[in-house]
Amino acid sequence: MHDGGVLRHLFERDGMPVEVPTGAPLTDADLKAGLLREVDLFAGLSLAQLKEISRTLPMTTCQTGGLVTSPDVDEERLYIVKRGRVRLYRLTPDGKQLTLDILDKGRIVGRMSWLAQELTDAYAEAIEDAVICSFTPGELQRLIDRYPSIGLNIIRYLSDRLASSEREREVMAFRSVEQRLATRLLELAHRFGQPENDGTAIDARLTQQELADMIGTSRETLATTISSLRERRILQMENHRVVLLDIDGLRELSEV
Amino acid sequence: MHDGGVLRHLFERDGMPVEVPTGAPLTDADLKAGLLREVDLFAGLSLAQLKEISRTLPMTTCQTGGLVTSPDVDEERLYIVKRGRVRLYRLTPDGKQLTLDILDKGRIVGRMSWLAQELTDAYAEAIEDAVICSFTPGELQRLIDRYPSIGLNIIRYLSDRLASSEREREVMAFRSVEQRLATRLLELAHRFGQPENDGTAIDARLTQQELADMIGTSRETLATTISSLRERRILQMENHRVVLLDIDGLRELSEV
DNA sequence: TCGGATGTGTGGGCCGCATTACATCCATTG
């Protein structure tokens, strides 16, 4: 098993203060309002309203590798990613990880008794330096009372997540590793892809272990699958960058 | 593959009117309000408000085996189960089914562009005679405007579903068939169990195929797993009824 | 300069499970 993550967890669990929502709070109101603007949760609000909101919300930074939150944190709180990327994952008793989602700008995680149970057993780790903003349940309640559209935005967000989560269940149940990998790479390309001379690069540093955790397989199996796809000129992968060379071929694999 | 479901789908797809929200609408306002009362969605509303609501909502019946709705239905609509049980499942291109959830009293499914994408690719089939009530997006919007607590109830509901869906992803990724079966049986017992002289019976007619679809395995593998558990005096299963004899043993299996 | 981490590539053994192929054993229904 890949012990990096696990050991870090154990370490941090053992009384070490979780190092995270600890960065220096940002101060510039306009900057903060600008960041909020890109958040789906606040879609439909005016800039003035965003400034109003941003005055009250603490915004913190979290550096790569830090835990934004974990099941061990008792406090109920909702986190919104403003900048950077956060990996949401579950940890099995024997140390295996399953990455549930990569959250970027505008996405939310958290746990509140009356909302968002999702994080009950999931860890959230910054995989890039991230700017995070967070609420308590009370603050969120106030916001919803004042701006009802926020409630609707939450509904929309949760139901998107639910739809894709249930799609994943089917994929895990019936598809081979190669098919799951193809599916996942296409999705990553859709979300983080950028054209490159000879194909589409996925703009994220990914180790093979991380990819394996996303599709629920072992590091070794993933490596041989990648090799096979590389031989077939479907993709290439070097120093943590994946470049898709034959999107159509990949799509064909994923759809069989 | 078990073609019962598939053939029925094909049949119904081919222009046959989906036979479902077609039962005679119920008329007694008090009865309807009583049914609404048990629905989480309307938690927190007074009986008078429920009567008010029930006047406007169509309530229909759907008999065992009927499809409440399917991805082929274009209309956007939200369904609430009042009576009976509805099985929510996905269908793969090659005819395999994965049961996502069993919905009973008070649970909702549906698809709306601004809410509840969940049903985008899922079928909902009554596995017992059911009473269903449904909204259009407009009606729901009106209800939320009038009774904001409904919006919060939806959020709570979706986030529950999301949490359990993501738990399922982990289970599918890492657990053996026996472990998945144990986990699922415990969950079914929790939701539908009733004590019996020698154990806990699961109050639902379940074929082995249906159980297999719930945990994403084949009918044959499930049969041998059941046999093994039966030999170990952990459960018994006869004419579509499962009785758990050794809950602790089962829990031990599921937790390893 | 030398370990020690950390990431990658590959091969062999083993086992879980999908698949295939039957054989019962009902419950219908003609």
Place this chain on the structure above:
DNA sequence: CAATGGATGTAATGCGGCCCACACATCCGA
């Protein structure tokens, strides 16, 4: 009453993928 079709039990076979055990490369910090 046979006949049909659904649900069940079980055994043989093959393969995908996990686990283990390496060999190697790169990038550190001491």
